[in-house]
Amino acid sequence: MNSTAIFINIFALGCLIVSLVKDRAKTKQSIKVAIKSFFRILPTVLIIIIFIGLLLGFVPPSVISKIVGEQSGFAGILLVALFGAIVHIPALISFPLAGSLLKSGASVAAVAAFIATLTMIGTITLPLEIKELGKKMALLRNGIGFIIAIIIALIMGIML
Amino acid sequence: MKDNVKEMQRKGMIRDSIFLGITLIIAIILLLIFPDRREAITTASWEFFIEMIWILPAVMVLMGLFAVWMSKETVIKYLGKTSGIKGISLAILFGALPTGPLYVAFPMAAALIKKGARISNVIIFLSAWACIKIPQEMVELRFLGPKFMASRLVLTIIFVVIMGVSIERLIEWSDKKASKSIGGEDDASI
Numbered sequence: 001m002n003s004t005a006i007f008i009n010i011f012a013l014g015c016l017i018v019s020l021v022k023d024r025a026k027t028k029q030s031i032k033v034a035i036k037s038f039f040r041i042l043p044t045v046l047i048i049i050i051f052i053g054l055l056l057g058f059v060p061p062s063v064i065s066k067i068v069g070e071q072s073g074f075a076g077i078l079l080v081a082l083f084g085a086i087v088h089i090p091a092l093i094s095f096p097l098a099g100s101l102l103k104s105g106a107s108v109a110a111v112a113a114f115i116a117t118l119t120m121i122g123t124i125t126l127p128l129e130i131k132e133l134g135k136k137m138a139l140l141r142n143g144i145g146f147i148i149a150i151i152i153a154l155i156m157g158i159m160l
Numbered sequence: 161m162k163d164n165v166k167e168m169q170r171k172g173m174i175r176d177s178i179f180l181g182i183t184l185i186i187a188i189i190l191l192l193i194f195p196d197r198r199e200a201i202t203t204a205s206w207e208f209f210i211e212m213i214w215i216l217p218a219v220m221v222l223m224g225l226f227a228v229w230m231s232k233e234t235v236i237k238y239l240g241k242t243s244g245i246k247g248i249s250l251a252i253l254f255g256a257l258p259t260g261p262l263y264v265a266f267p268m269a270a271a272l273i274k275k276g277a278r279i280s281n282v283i284i285f286l287s288a289w290a291c292i293k294i295p296q297e298m299v300e301l302r303f304l305g306p307k308f309m310a311s312r313l314v315l316t317i318i319f320v321v322i323m324g325v326s327i328e329r330l331i332e333w334s335d336k337k338a339s340k341s342i343g344g345e346d347d348a349s350i
Contacts (some may be wrong), residue, residue: 002308004302005214008295012218015225023167035188037260038217040169045212047183053205054187057197058298088172090261091296092219096208099303111311119291125263128164132266133273136334140327141283148319156311 032107041090048093052100065105072110077157080110082151091119109157116149166264215302219295222258230257239285240275248321251281253289258295265289281332284324291316293347 019027055064070077089097094115102111121142122129129138191198224247242250255265269282292313300309 002211002214002302004298005211005218008215008298009218009221012221013226016221019225019229027225030224030228031221032224033227034179034217034220035166037223040173041216041220042182043173045216047165047176047180049208049212050183050187053203054190054202054206055178056204057201058190058194063251073170085209089334091291091293092299093212095296095299096211096284100208102304102308108308112308115300115312116291116316120263122262125168128168128263129266132270136331137279137283137327140330141286142216145287145328146324147217148323152312152319155315156308159311 002052005141013068041093041120042122045093046091052097055097056100056104059104061105064101065107068110069104070100070107072107076107077113077150077153080106081113081146081153084114084149085121086123087118088122088124089118091115094118107157108160109153112156113153115151117146120145120149133152162186178338181213198286213304215247215299219258219299222295223260225258228257230254230259232271236268236275238269238282239281240272240277243278243281247278247281248284248324251285251287251324252292252317252320255285255290258296262286262290278328280324280328282324283327284320287320287323291320 010049015028016030019030065071068080072079098111098115102108123142126138126142129141135140187201191201239247239250239254259265265286269286272285273279274280297309297313300312
């Protein structure tokens with residue numbers, strides 16, 4: 001077990017104990033919410049885990065770096081950014097995928113673009129966003145979000 | 161509003177399960193066709209599975225706790241009336257708390273706008289909710305390293321604030337233009 005896992009478990013346990021001391025009923029409700037969200041996220045987690053296995057098993061690093069590596073340039077970043085905007089993966093489990101892509105030859109900018117658009121932009125949730133916040137605000141948020149995601153990715157590519 | 165979220169969750173669950181089935185079938189077929197790759201694939205998948213199973217329950221517990229303790233009403237109450245630097249910081253902080261997916265935040269954002277909160281703060285809140293979640297940052301640290309995580313965090317905060325302010329300007333500008341073109345002088349009357 002690594003330090004992040006240890007830290008996050010201790011942190012969660014600490015919060016749980018504080019909550020339990022303060023209010024038993026609320027804690028019980030929290031655990032219920034936690035179990036529900038765990039099972040809701042589980043299918044996606046398993047998909048990503050299988051996908052990472054297949055990716056690392058079949059696609060050699062040379063191919064990955066050709067498509068999303070340094071030499072793919074701006075087109076590669078744009079491609080990944082579009083992919084991130086369309087797919088609907090909880091950010092939490094996109095990090096292992098992003099990490100393995102980075103290790104197998106993807107560029108920092110491409111990986112950053114993927115995470116940035118994935119978190120910032122929701123194509124699947126867009127109808128709901130329009131319904132709740134109006135067309136103007138929802139489209140502006142997603143549109144400008146896409147642009148700043150690419151700017152962040154480019155800056156990170158230069159920095160790291 | 162609640163029905164929308166519920167419907168979204170139900171649809172998402174069905175979609176995810178179908179995708180999982182398809183992925184499993186494809187994986188099994190590929191493993192049968194390429195037995196020599198079997199070990200590399202299962203090892204890689206297993207390693208990530210172990211990593212995630214150590215982190216995921218704790219993250220879910222944190223999300224559950226914050227969802228129950230930090231009620232929507234509290235967030236809306238505090239975020240609705242603060243502005244300036246304090247409002248921006250509060251919007252980022254509330255957004256970064258470990259709570260559910262983005263579509264849960266849309267009804268809250270709508271309630272905030274109705275309450276008269278600044279558009280910039282609502283956008284910053286939504287974007288922080290989407291991009292900077294505390295447990296997510298820890299997972300990012302684990303898989304992508306401290307340099308990547310820290311620089312993405314700082315850049316995201318900077319650009320999210322810029323985005324919030326510019327969207328507010330854009331919306332106010334277009335609202336003004338719209339009300340002028342109608343010919344009304346309702347700017348003052350609102």
